[in-house]
Amino acid sequence: MDDLTTAHLQSAIDDGGTGNAEVVRTLEARLCALLDAPYALCVASGTTALICALHAVGVRRGDRVGVSALGPSMTGLAVAATGAQPVFIDCRPGTFGLSPDALSPAAAGPLKxxxxxxxxxxxDESPQLLADLRRRGTAVIVDAAxxxxxxxxxxxxAESADVICLSLHGRKPVKAGEGGACLTRAPELAERVLAMRNFGQRxxxxxxxxxxxxxxxxQPGANYKINALGAAWALAQTEDPDGLRARYASMRLRARAVLGRTGIxxxxxxxxxxxxxxxGYGLVALCADAEAAARMADxxxxxxxxxxxxxxxxxxxHHSPCFAPRHTSTPAAEELTATAVACRLEAFPALGG
Known part of the structure; x- marks a missing residue:
């Protein structure tokens, strides 16, 4: 462990290790600079960040929330945890971007x-589509875990969304072990997230x-604060954001080279x-068909x-067991997932030339 990490950990311990420690506030300032947002609130996990963001934009029990069908089950579970109903939105063919047709008022119905x-x-989202959603009164929350x-x-x-949610899980590029953050440009949303995180405090x-x-x-709230020791670890990683970015850019080049050598x-x-x-998280190869994708994965x-x-x-x-009973059709997402091969960039750095 380097001296800088040790110093941040000691500071966190001296402040009692809670989510109100000074290292948490410093980390929040670093995250603001990283994503160009004036407000960042650290919370206990990426999933907690989504729950707080949903509450902040006014999602309540029974509301309908559109979710990318290509996202992980954790995203839909955060919606379900609020009592709202996930509505699975198909992608544009061959891309992770949401389909405008699937999001039309006639197709998706009213979405909070x-x-x-x-x-x-x-x-690969359309800025115009996101702007149109917000103009219609539909909040946009980016799950940027x-x-x-x-x-x-x-x-x-941050200008294209109401709230951006980060994960600081140990498998993500910025790591706190467990942790997350909500970032926004709207002070009223930041206030609601903070109240939700801090037992309803103003x-x-x-x-x-x-x-x-x-x-x-x-107001409504719970203890959703990040542990200061995890925040201290994440803070040490963000001391040199350019160096951190360069490290992941280097891994990306290595990953492309390795995928190229598979012969697929x-x-x-x-x-x-x-x-x-x-x-910065990973590399996704889209193969000609499911058989080619299986060979590359092998x-x-x-x-x-x-x-x-x-x-x-x-x-x-919607294939996840907890969502499977719902009748949902997302043909473009079905095709993309069948042909995609994806790896975290951190799977590659130890490999030789």
């Missing part, structure tokens, strides 16, 4: 919120940040024209490379 998911760091480095332009990702703006103040129970034809999953920087597994799409039996979210 929509959750795009940049799986493995790939973002696998995309902490994602940057878009000319408008930043907030006070102290010039550069929001602080919990007043009695508990001023593939193309990388597409990204939107407004993407400035890939989200060859990677033979090299001791963990293949995410094999490990999790990747399929549209």
């Amino acid at each position: 919120a929509v959750i795009p998911v940049p799986m493995w760091g790939y973002w 696998q995309a902490p480095f994602l940057r878009t332009g000319p408008r930043s990702l 907030t006070r703006f102290t010039g550069t940040r929001l602080d919990p103040t007043g009695p508990y129970g001023g 034809a593939w193309r990388e999953a597409p990204q939107g024209g407004d993407v400035i920087e890939h989200g 060859r990677l597994t033979d090299q001791k490379i963990e293949v995410d799409t094999v490990r999790y039996s990747y399929a549209p979210m």
Whole structure:
């Protein structure tokens, strides 16, 4: 353990190790800079971040929330945990982006919120579609658990969404063991997230940040705070954000080379024209058909490379047992998941040239 990490951990311990420790506030400031958002609130996990974000934008029991069918079951489970109903939205053919046709008012019906998911760091959402959703009163929450480095332009990702949710899980690029964060440009949403995280406490703006103040129970809330020791570990990783980005860019080059040596034809999953920087989590190869994808996965597994799409039996979210009874048709998502081979970038760095 390096001296910097030790210092942050000691600071967290000195403050009692709670989610109100100074290292948490410092980490929140770092995350604000990373995603160009004025407010960041650290919470206990990425799933908790989604639950807090859903509550902040007004989702309540019985509401309908559109969720990318290509997202992980954890995203839909966060919706279900609020008492809302997940509505699984198909993708555009061959991309992780949401289908405008599937999101039309006639097809999707009234939605309180929509959750795009940049799986493995790939973002291919239409800025106009997101703007239209928000104009119709449908909140946009981005589940960026696998995309902490994602940057878009000319408008930043934070300008295209009401809330961005991060995961700081130990398998993600910025790690707290368990942890997450909600980022937003709207102070009223930040206040609601903080109250939800801090037993319903009201907030006070102290010039550069929001602080919990007043009695508990001023509004609905629970203890969703991050543990300060995990936050200290994540904080040490963000001391050199450019170095962290460079490390993942290097892994990405290595991953592309390894996939190229499998001998299986593939193309990388597409990204939107407004993407400035890939989200950083993984690499997705789209093969010609399911048979080719299975051969590539086998060859990677033979090299001791963990293949995410094999490990999790990747399929549209509504295939998960807890959602399976619902009748849902997402043909484009079915086709993409059958031909996709995806790996975390961290599966590759130890391999030789």
